[in-house]
Amino acid sequence: MSFLVPLPVIIPALGAALTLMMARRPGAQRAVSLTALTTTLVVSSALLVVTAAEGPQVVAVGGWPPPLGIILVADKLAALMLVVSTAVTLCVLVYSIGQGSADGDEETPLSVYHPTYLALTAGVTNAFLSGDLFNLYVGFEILLVASYVLLTLGSTENRIRAGTTYVVVSLLSSVIFLSALGLVYAATGTLNMAQLAGRFDELPDNLRLLLQGMLLLAFGIKAAVFPLGAWLPDSYPTAPAPVTAVFAGLLTKVGVYAIIRTETLLFPDGRIADVLMVISLLTMVVGILGAVAQSDIKRLLSFTLISHIGYMLFGVALASEAGLSGAIFYIAHHITIQTTLFLAAGLVERRGGTTALDRLGGLGRIAPLLSVLFFIPALNLAGIPPFSGFLGKLGLLQAGVDESGPLVWAVVAGGVLTSLLTLYAIGRVWNLAFWRAPHPDLPRADDDSEGSTVLLPKLMVAPTFALVAFSVALTVVAGPLFGITSEAAADLLARTPYIEAVFPDGAP
Amino acid sequence: MTVLLACYASMAVLAPALVRWLGPKALYAVAAVPAATFAWALAHTGAMRSGGAVTEVHPWVPQLGQELAFRMTAFPWLMVLLVSGVGALVLAYSAHYFPAGEAGLGRFAAVFVGFAGAMLGLVVADDLLLLYVFWELTSVFSYLLIGHDPTRRASRWAAMQALLVTTLGGLAMLVGFIMLGQHAGTYRLSAVVEDLPGGAYLVVALVMVLLGALSKSALFPFSFWLPNAMAAPTPVSAYLHAAAMVKAGVFLIGMLTPVFAADPPWREAVWACGALTFLFGGWTALRQTDLKLMLAYGTVSQLGMIGIVLGSGFRDAALAGAALLAGHAMFKAALFLVVGIVDKTTGTREIYSLSGLGARRPALAAVAVLAVASMIGLPPTFGFVAKEAMLAAFWDGGPWERAMLACLVAGAALTVAYGLRFLWGAFARKPGLDDTDAAPAGPGFLAAPALLALAGLAAGLLAPGADGLLAPYADRYPDTGHAYHLALWHGLTPALGLSLAALAAGFGLYLATRRTSAWRAVKLRLTSGAVYRQAQNGIDRLAVELTGRTQRGSLPFYLGVILVSLVVLAGGLLLFDGPWPHRFRLFDTPLQLAAGGIIVAAAIAAALARRRLTAMVLTGVSGYGVAALFIFHGAPDLALTQFLVETVTIVMFVLVLRRLPPRFSERPLKKVRRFRVAIGVAVGVVAAGMAYVAVGSREAEPISELFPDLAVSYGGGHNIVNVILVDIRAWDTMGEIAVLLVAATGVASLIFGRDKAMHRRGGSRPAPPKTGEHVKWLSRPETDGSHQAIILQVVTRLLFHTIVLFSIYLLFTGHNHPGGGFAGGLVAGLALAVRYLAGGRAELNAAAPVDAGRLLGTGLLVSVGTGAASMLLGGQVLQSAILDVEVPLLGHLHFVTSTFFDIGVYLIVVGLVLDILRSLGAEIDRHRESGDGPENAAPLPEKEAA
Amino acid sequence: MSPNLVYVVVIGVLFGAGVSLLLERTLTRVLIGVVLIGNGVNVLILMGGAYGTPPIIGEAPVEGMSDPLPQAMILTAIVITLGITAFLLALAYRSWQLLGHDEVQDDAEDTRIIELAERDEIPHAKESETEDLPSPVYDAGPGWAER
Structure with missing residues (x-):
């Protein structure tokens, strides 16, 4: 079944090519995009089933056996990430189509949007599947350049400013990553990750630590960990709602994925566990306090996004099966929930005309469905049971308690505090935007059903609803899902399933 | 018991519709669910009296020890009776309490019955984690019920306070539960008793659990939230804040005391606070x-x-x-x-x-x-x-x-x-x-x-x-x-x-x-309401202070943080223990020294330049120097590409810089400048040091050792670099051209803006030329009859086809000699650039009467399609085949399918350059002609101008 | 392998000059910085492969060839940098078109919070309990005896 492995990259890439060629036929573009992403989702799901049953699937691109050529590897972790990310991407696509139709396609140049969006997807899937460090860089570049374009769509003043910050910071991270790659090749003579796993062991300790640090730095910027992530809240919120949503859901998680992959496969000795622990604590606490200070929903959500990256990092730092499993589960949860919240924030922006808290109010009464679509993911984000955020946090806390040690306890305390402050921040949004008496500036469409469909188009509400349902479904299927994440974590820690899948006859 | 809980959930979903239909009287119907629970509990009276238990277990997340485990013994049974009985009565009462037109009554009914269900779940849960689930749910429902009239600030504030205080306690309790559960190996309330270790661990765990119980039941030091919660409608107060939710804390104490009463500080703490x-x-x-x-x-x-x-x-x-x-x-x-x-x-x-x-x-x-x-x-x-x-x-x-x-x-x-x-x-x-x-x-x-x-x-x-x-x-x-x-x-x-x-x-x-x-x-001031207020205020203040420090909103600051991290991390490691290799060489050939000298001088001068054009030219020089370095290293393909890319870059710069002011704005404060240079130097030193150390530590053979053998036999080409690009690592190249496609699209998106303008990217609608315009730096005359331009145009037209042919030659010869899709595409692109520079957008459209986007799309389609086709033919993705066929007349034809891939690359690169010329060239021309200056030019911020 | 010192110096200078430009506020300068650093990275990658004759089979013996793999990596990097340079130039132009300059501005919302911090205030969009709260302990209301 390994022929499935390249498809999640190939299909969106072909879609990008086709949609660019049919730039003047929006209907055809939409059809191609939807087909491409739906097919990708189906393929990804099939891959998950296959990898869960048969172990990692490896494809040697061009038939060049590893370590010569590039390999694509779909293990449980990658397959799970693929499924969650494509599901989310598909929902956001529908949402953006809904937004486009409602706005008469005036706001965003669709001829740019579809090809770029599909390229972004291809970049993300490529990053998840790549078994080659340089190809991982290429995957990052695809998704980054696509994100530059999406962030500056419409090229308004705000987006240019935000885009500049985002682009330049991302460029720096790319430079650091590329330098690290140059150094890695210089020191080891290979780029194949499974082979690197062995060759790193032969390097002097200090050099290996240096390479590890460089890679972590590059991925840390993308994952927006403290103190490298301050660019994020300045850039994400200015983009169109679906773009922010998909960025928030996916891009930072690709960084986290890369951290997990490299830390477990290439640097399994856990020498910097304490450093990671401290970073995760700071990321959580500084991030959530940032959220508390905000008075705009999108910015506030951006800070919660950063903050909760800390949870995932905590799981990585623990480097135990339970910790990694919790981290992976948390990624799946967080991709879904953060996207959902940004989509809901987009709906708030449409209905209320703004996302500034001091100019909102009364949405709970005026738009009951919207309030449900915000309230459930908001609770989920704050880790209120029985939602997936709680289960992910529970997994991580259990792993932390198992480990003990003063630093771990500090992070556990920080995690709990972060959870509470998330509730505080998000509760304030609810209190002010949904509960307060309606603001006088609110667009009037209270009882006019026709008016409210324009303000909240069905094609935007439906995918948001679908994502809320998806996030709730994560709770229901948490048992099997944790089954997969535990196995994925065990495989990551053991390293052999990955390496043996790449080199069945032993690493060269 | 799950059936009962499902009834509550369904009723919560149905309740708003019922209320809309029946008005407040619908609450009687809603009350049926707790009433049924009451009856169900009564039916178990006999079993309870004899000390029996009703249990039910379903798996949920076995990895976390989280089960849907329920167990009703005498004490939970009592609670079930209370919460369902009082719940039913209060609902019936509410049918009279609320007037017919009460706003939000449907939501009230839903939340109320949801709360009742959560409370039921709480008292019969036999899994500590499940108990926590319901525990938090009651907090959330209580939040919604206290905020029944959300337009009153008091309601909102009290609701939030109740939620935060009980959640704070709840989270502490969760940690306590996890500590107990992880040590006991089970989260079953009825089994957690055995095998608990004593000592500090248990003390901490018990204190944590107690914090939860105390906060929920509004015991000292958490009493303050309960009186504030009286902002809720009275039926809510009667139920949540008298009969049900606040009982959860003491209920938990009652459930755990048989286990922990003898373990300090359980009893002492409960007594003191109580x-x-x-x-x-x-x-x-x-x-x-x-x-x-x-x-x-x-x-x-x-x-x-x-x-x-x-x-x-x-x-x-x-x-x-x-x-x-x-x-x-x-x-x-x-x-x-x-x-x-x-x-x-x-x-x-x-x-x-x-x-x-x-x-x-x-x-x-x-x-x-x-x-x-x-x-x-x-x-x-x-x-x-x-x-x-x-x-x-x-x-x-x-x-x-x-x-x-x-x-x-x-x-x-x-x-x-x-x-x-x-x-x-x-x-x-x-x-x-x-x-x-x-x-x-x-x-x-x-x-x-x-x-x-x-x-x-x-x-x-x-x-x-x-x-x-x-x-x-x-x-x-x-x-x-x-x-x-x-x-x-x-x-x-x-x-x-x-x-x-x-x-x-x-x-x-x-x-x-x-x-x-x-x-x-x-007055007794034992409650900590003031502490809560101070804490909230303190957190808000801390949040602002900390965010003000870390979130500067300034790009140079963010870059600086990243770079300083890099210097500290890598520099620290290098200083600590390199490992510094002892053997090195000055250069491989003295020519490298010359090229290096040029690069270094040009780069430093570029950093110091005050004019945009100067900086650009100097950067170009250092780029050409790098190309020379590539030649001397033994990398002709690289040198060729670098040379071409550098040239295209210069063209692009020129196209844009003609509209920007010639000089850079003045630099800000001296201190900032020193800091900037210091970081630059530090990063330079660290980068050089890392390169030195990494290269010197190489022991292993590179994987590329095997390439020469396989390049010909398996890849069908003699130029190994090209075989790598289109075959061995074609997957990278595919990603790379996707990057180019997106970047080109992005350039067009930024310059053309709206969708309608985007169609000009096709070059189909040239704007009428304007005459008599003041000729600016590097602006070319349009077709206004300047002699020089005509000569230039004629020459370029003559050369154009030759250059394009050469580019195609480069494309096809690349597999065996320096060249390939990139170099070929860049050469063709330069040919277009020359046409444009000589004759403006009319010439460009004449030279390339195609849509850049379509070209880009086709290129990617061809390349990716090649990869997909090889899969359809039963090979691996992007696997190439060598075809040696005898063709009549032409004789022996040696053909490698990866050439198709390279054609795609070629098309993409041409498309990119065409797109750049249409956007940064033709469209900017049009902006200038139509007088599009800065749309809302604001003066520079003062510190910049200073 | 033994490191080539010319390369080491070139890398250092390109990174140093590039980074000092990267930290500027003018987007054109930042862009030039990116280009310089990009070249520096390319030399760094180049250094990781052996020096030798062009890796074209048939033109020289295989033993003395330069390492082709870093060259392919650099090629990829060069071309990606080209695309990004074009994008940044368009960004600089657009910035000039909108604002009349290509300086990178600070984020307005962040600046607002920094000002709040300097004035020792709390976020403005928040609820305080100051208005219409029931004060739980009533001290008003005269004792019965006083009536």
Whole structure:
């Protein structure tokens, strides 16, 4: 079944090519995009089933056996990430189509949007599947350049400013990553990750630590960990709602994925566990306090996004099966929930005309469905049971308690505090935007059903609803899902399933 | 039990529709669910009396030890009866409480029944984590119910406070549970008992769990949220904040005390907090003038008492505790509902505004008297029975129990005092006040409190029966001496004496409060409301301060942080222990030294340049220097590409820079500049050091060792670099051209903006040329007849086809010689650039009458399509095949399928350059011609201009 | 392998000059910085492969060839940098078109919070309990005896 492995990259890439060629036929573009992403989702799901049953699937691109050529590897972790990310991407696509139709396609140049969006997807899937460090860089570049374009769509003043910050910071991270790659090749003579796993062991300790640090730095910027992530809240919120949503859901998680992959496969000795622990604590606490200070929903959500990256990092730092499993589960949860919240924030922006808290109010009464679509993911984000955020946090806390040690306890305390402050921040949004008496500036469409469909188009509400349902479904299927994440974590820690899948006859 | 919970969930979903359909009367229908639960629990009475248990287990997340495990024994059973019985009655009451047009009643009904379900789940959960799930759900539902009228700031604020305080405690409790569960290896409440380690670990875990229990039940130090929660509608207060949710904390204490009573600091902490709460609450209740607040503080106080008793850890106390819990639920819910009626019918709850209500509403007053009788412990109510049991249990205990007993008696006296004051305040006729007008309250409205009050009386009369039902719970505790039994009459016992003493003292205190107001000056400030406010304020302040420090909003700051991290991390490691290799060489050939010198000089000069053009040219020079370095290294392909890319880059720069001011803006402060340069130098040193160390540490053979052998046999080409690009690592190249495609699209998106303008990217609609325009730097004349331009155009037209042919040659020869799709595409692109520079966009359109986007799309389609096709043909993705065919006339044809891939690359690169020329060239021309300057040019910020 | 010192110096200078430009506020300068650093990275990658004759089979013996793999990596990097340079130039132009300059501005919302911090205030869009709260402990209301 390994022929499935390249498809999640190939299909969106072909879609990008086709949609660019049919730039003047929006209907055809939409059809191609939807087909491409739906097919990708189906393929990804099939891959998950296959990898869960048969172990990692490896494809040697061009038939060049590893370590010569590039390999694509779909293990449980990658397959799970693929499924969650494509599901989310598909929902956001529908949402953006809904937004486009409602706005008469005036706001965003669709001829740019579809090809770029599909390229972004291809970049993300490529990053998840790549078994080659340089190809991982290429995957990052695809998704980054696509994100530059999406962030500056419409090229308004705000987006240019935000885009500049985002682009330049991302460029720096790319430079650091590329330098690290140059150094890695210089020191080891290979780029194949499974082979690197062995060759790193032969390097002097200090050099290996240096390479590890460089890679972590590059991925840390993308994952927006403290103190490298301050660019994020300045850039994400200015983009169109679906773009922010998909960025928030996916891009930072690709960084986290890369951290997990490299830390477990290439640097399994856990020498910097304490450093990671401290970073995760700071990321959580500084991030959530940032959220508390905000008075705009999108910015506030951006800070919660950063903050909760800390949870995932905590799981990585623990480097135990339970910790990694919790981290992976948390990624799946967080991709879904953060996207959902940004989509809901987009709906708030449409209905209320703004996302500034001091100019909102009364949405709970005026738009009951919207309030449900915000309230459930908001609770989920704050880790209120029985939602997936709680289960992910529970997994991580259990792993932390198992480990003990003063630093771990500090992070556990920080995690709990972060959870509470998330509730505080998000509760304030609810209190002010949904509960307060309606603001006088609110667009009037209270009882006019026709008016409210324009303000909240069905094609935007439906995918948001679908994502809320998806996030709730994560709770229901948490048992099997944790089954997969535990196995994925065990495989990551053991390293052999990955390496043996790449080199069945032993690493060269 | 899952079936019951599902009923609650379905009813929560249905309730809004029901309310819309039936109005407030729908609440009766909603009440059916808790009523059914009540009946279900009653049906299990027999099993409970005999000490049995009803259990149900479903798996959920086995990896986390999280199960849907339910288990109902005597104590949970009691709670089920209370929460479902009181819940049903309060819902029925609410049908009368809310007027027909009440806003948000549908939501109220849904949330209320949802809460009832969560409460049911909480009391029957047998898994600590599941218990936490329901625990938090009750907090959330309580939040929504307190905020029933969300336009009032007080409601919103109180709702948030209740949520945050109970969640804070809840989270602490969760950590405690996890500590217990991970050590015990199970989260089953009924099994966690065994194998717990002692010591500091257990102490911490127990304190954490207690924090949860105390916060939920509003015990010290968390008492403050409960009175604020009275912003909720009265039925909510009656249910959540008297009978159900606040009981969760003491319920948990009651469930865990059999396990942990002997482990310090369980009992000590519960006693201390409970005693403080009991006395403080009682005193503060006495001071209130709002009937609802009086009851609220009374609840705080009573919860303290129940906590003490349930946390004591011996049999008789447990029995008394369970009885107190039941009694309190009945009389306190009844009293709240009475206050709700008073409030609704008179419009006030202030004792100094109410007068003579007792005479006007004797039935209401009778209900209230009955409930208060139970509260202050007058026979024959159940309150009396429970209090007797409590006093007797502690009388029989050791010295600490005796000490506690004094506190309990004092608290009981306070209860008597505020109970009487409540009756007086609500119903007595006060001199100087007119009788309060009261609208009639129908029998349906009064039914619920009356039933609850009567239940308190009936339970008292049937005390021995109640004893049989509660004894199975009490029997879980170690027995101290004789087993106490609930009864109305035990004879002349010390407990009876104490009870009478408390009544007398309380009555005396009540009379005293009527005579003088001096007692009002005694304020007890034990609650931590102020602490909460300070904490909230402190967190807000901290958030702003910290965010102000870290989130500077400045790009150079962010870059600086990243770079400093890099320098510290990598520099530190290098300084610590390189590992510095000892062998090195100065250069491979002296030519490298020359090229290096040029690069270094040009780069430094570029950094110092003050004019854009100068900086650009110097950068170009250093780029060409790098190309030279590539040649000397033995990398002709690289050199060719670098050379071409550098040239295209210069063209692009020129196209854009012609519109920007020639000079850079002045640099800001000197200090900042020094810092900037310092970081630059540091990063340079570190980068050089890392390169030195990494290269010097290489021991292993590179994987590319095997390439030469395979390049010809498997890749079908002699130029290894090209074979890598289109075959070995074609997957990278595919990604790379995707990057180019997106970048080109992005450039067009930025320059063209809206969709309609985007169509000009196709170059189909050249704008009419303008004549007589002032000729600026590097602007080319359009077709306005300049001789030079014509000559240039003719020359370029002559050259154009040759260059394009050359580019195609490069494309096809690339597999065996320097060249390939990239180089070929760049050369073709340069040919287009020359045409454009010579003749403007008309020439460009003539040279390339195609849409750039379509070219890009086709290129990617061809390349990716090649990869997909090889899969369809049964190979791996992007696998190439070598075709050697004898073609008539042409002879032997050697063809590698990866050439198709390279054609795609070629198309993409041409498309990219064309797109750049159309955007940065032609479209910017058009902007200039139509006078599009800066749209809203703002002056530079001052520090920039300085 | 033994490191080539010319390369080491070139890398250092390109990174140093590039980074000092990267930290500027003018987007054009930032862009030039990116280009310089890009070249520096390319030399760094180049250094990781052996020096030798062009890796074209048939033109020189295989033993003395330069390592082709870093060259392919650099090629990829060069071309990606080209695309990004074009994008940044368009960004600079657009910035000039909108604002009349290509300076990178600070984020307005962040600046607002920094000002709040300097004035020791709390976030403005928040709820305080100052208005229409029931004050739980009533000290008003005269004692009965006083009436």
